[in-house]
Amino acid sequence: MRMTMIGCGHLGATHAASMAEIGHDVLGVDVDAAKIETLRSGRAWFHEPDLDEMLARHIASGRLRFTTDFAEAGEFGDVHFIGVATPGTDTGEYDLTQLFSAVSMLAGHLHRPCVIVGKSTVHAGTTSAVQELVRDLAPAGDAVEVVWNPEFLREGHAVQDTLRPDRIVIGVTSAEAERIIREAYAPITDAGVPLVVTDPVTCELVKGSANAFLAMKISFINAMGDLCEAAGGDVRLLADAIGLDPRIGRAFLDAGLGYGGGCLPKDGRAFAARARDLGADGAVALLSVVDDINAARRTRVVDLTTKAVGGDVAGTRIGVWGAAFKVGTDDIRDSPALDVATRLHAAGAALTIYDPMAIDTARAAHPELGYAQDPIAAARDADVLLVMTGWPEFRAINPQELGEVVARRVAIDTRAVLHDDWWAGADWTIHRLGRG
Ligand SMILES: NC(=O)c1ccc[n+]([C@@H]2O[C@H](COP(=O)([O-])OP(=O)(O)OC[C@H]3O[C@@H](n4cnc5c(N)ncnc54)[C@H](O)[C@@H]3O)[C@@H](O)[C@H]2O)c1
Numbered sequence: 117m118r119m120t121m122i123g124c125g126h127l128g129a130t131h132a133a134s135m136a137e138i139g140h141d142v143l144g145v146d147v148d149a150a151k152i153e154t155l156r157s158g159r160a161w162f163h164e165p166d167l168d169e170m171l172a173r174h175i176a177s178g179r180l181r182f183t184t185d186f187a188e189a190g191e192f193g194d195v196h197f198i199g200v201a202t203p204g205t206d207t208g209e210y211d212l213t214q215l216f217s218a219v220s221m222l223a224g225h226l227h228r229p230c231v232i233v234g235k236s237t238v239h240a241g242t243t244s245a246v247q248e249l250v251r252d253l254a255p256a257g258d259a260v261e262v263v264w265n266p267e268f269l270r271e272g273h274a275v276q277d278t279l280r281p282d283r284i285v286i287g288v289t290s291a292e293a294e295r296i297i298r299e300a301y302a303p304i305t306d307a308g309v310p311l312v313v314t315d316p317v318t319c320e321l322v323k324g325s326a327n328a329f330l331a332m333k334i335s336f337i338n339a340m341g342d343l344c345e346a347a348g349g350d351v352r353l354l355a356d357a358i359g360l361d362p363r364i365g366r367a368f369l370d371a372g373l374g375y376g377g378g379c380l381p382k383d384g385r386a387f388a389a390r391a392r393d394l395g396a397d398g399a400v401a402l403l404s405v406v407d408d409i410n411a412a413r414r415t416r417v418v419d420l421t422t423k424a425v426g427g428d429v430a431g432t433r434i435g436v437w438g439a440a441f442k443v444g445t446d447d448i449r450d451s452p453a454l455d456v457a458t459r460l461h462a463a464g465a466a467l468t469i470y471d472p473m474a475i476d477t478a479r480a481a482h483p484e485l486g487y488a489q490d491p492i493a494a495a496r497d498a499d500v501l502l503v504m505t506g507w508p509e510f511r512a513i514n515p516q517e518l519g520e521v522v523a524r525r526v527a528i529d530t531r532a533v534l535h536d537d538w539w540a541g542a543d544w545t546i547h548r549l550g551r552g
Pocket residue numbers: 122123124125126127128145146147148151199200201202214217218219221235236237238267268269270271378379
C-alpha cells in the first residue's frame with residue numbers, strides 16, 4: 117500500500133520506517149526541514165536503537181522517502197497516519213495545535229477517498245472533531261474517513277514495539293475503513309498480533325487508560341516504597357514477591373524517582389482534565405493522587421539532598437549520574453533527574469551531570485547546569501552523589517574507582533542501581549529510596 121506519515125518524530129519516524137519494513141511504500145512528512153534532511157540521510161534526529169539501520173535500508177530500497185510538501189503527501193497515499201506531538205498545556209489539557217495544523221495542511225490536498233489514521237495521543241472526542249475539520253477542508257469531503265489508532269510503543273524499544281506490538285487497537289465508524297487498516301497491518305497481525313476494533317471514543321480512552329494504569333502501578337509501588345523505608349523493609353523484594361502473582365505482575369513495579377518522559381506525566385494530567393470535564397469524579401480523584409505521589413518523589417530527593425548537606429545546598433557541589441528520563445534514550449522531556457537537578461541549582465548548588473546518552477540534549481535544554489564526559493568526573497569534589505537514571509554502566513562502577521575524588525562519601529540512589537555488595541562495605545553513607 118502507499119501511505120504517508122505526517123509528523124516524523126519519535127513515533128512518526130519509527131512508524132514510517134516500520135511500515136516500509138513490512139512492505140509498504142511510505143512518504144514521511146514533517147514541517148521541520150532540518151529533521152527531514154536528517155531523515156533523508158538515513159538517520160533519526162533522536163536516538164532509538166535499530167531505527168537508523170531500518171531508515172537507511174528502506175531509503176536505499178526506495179520504499180521510504182521524506183518530504184515537507186503536503187501537496188505531494190495528499191497525492192501520494194490512500195492512508196495518512198498522523199503522529200504529531202500533543203503536549204500538555206499549563207492547565208493539563210492537550211494542546212492540539214500541531215494536530216489541527218497538520219490535518220488542515222493535509223486536508224486541502226485530499227481529492228479522492230482515503231483514510232486519515234490518528235496515532236497521536238488525544239482526549240476522548242478528538243476523532244470526531246478532526247472528522248468535522250476534514251469534512252470542511254478536504255475537496256473529497258465525506259469520502260475522507262478519520263479513524264484513531266493509538267500508539268503504545270516505549271522509547272528505547274520503539275522498533276520492536278512497532279513491528280511486534282502487544283496489540284493494535286483501532287477506532288472506526290465504517291467497515292471500509294476497518295478493511296483498509298486491517299490490510300495495512302496484515303503483515304503484523306498475520307504473525308499473531310491481536311487487532312482490537314472499537315468505536316473512536318473507546319479507542320481514545322483505551323490509550324489514556326493504558327498510560328494511566330502504568331502510572332498508577334509506578335505510584336503504587338512508590339507509596340509502598342515509602343512504607344518500606346519507614347518500617348525497615350525493602351521495596352524491591354516486596355515488588356518481586358507481589359509481582360509473582362500473575363494478577364499483579366512484576367512489570368512497572370520499580371520504585372524510585374517516579375515516572376517522567378514525554379508521555380506518562382502529560383497523558384495522566386490530560387486524562388484527568390477530560391475526566392473532570394465529563395464529571396467522572398472517581399477517575400479525577402484516582403489520577404490526581406497518582407500524579408501527586410509522583411511529584412512528591414522528586415521533592416523528596418531534593419529534600420534528602422538538602423538534609424544530607426546539613427540543611428542548605430547553596431555553595432555545595434552535587435554530582436549527578438543520569439539525565440535522560442529513563443534508560444535507553446537521549447530524551448529528556450520531563451526528566452525526573454533534570455527536574456531535581458534544576459531545583460538544586462536554583463537553590464544555589466553547583467551540579468555536574470553525566471549521562472551516557474543524553475548529555476547533548478540535556479545541555480541544549482539546560483545550559484546553566486554543569487556537565488562531565490564520564491561518571492568519575494561528574495563525581496569530582498561532590499558533597500553528594502545523586503544516581504537518578506538507572507543506566508547499567510552505573511551499576512558496574514565500584515566505589516573504589518571514586519577513591520578520593522569526592523569531597524564526601526554520600527550517595528542517594530534513586531533507581532536501585534548501585535551494586536549493593538560493593539557500596540555497602542565501602543565506607544559510604546548511602547540512601548536508597550524504598551529501603552529502610
Ligand atoms: N514518544 C513516544 O514514545 C510516544 C509513544 C506513543 C504515543 N506517543 C504520542 O505520539 C505523538 C507524537 O509524539 P512524539 O514523541 O513522536 O513527538 P515528537 O515531538 O518527537 O514528534 C512530533 C513531530 O511532529 C512534527 N510536526 C509538528 N507540527 C507538524 C505539522 N503541522 N505537520 C507535520 N509535522 C509536524 C514535529 O516537527 C516533530 O518532528 C504524541 O501525541 C505522543 O503523546 C508518543
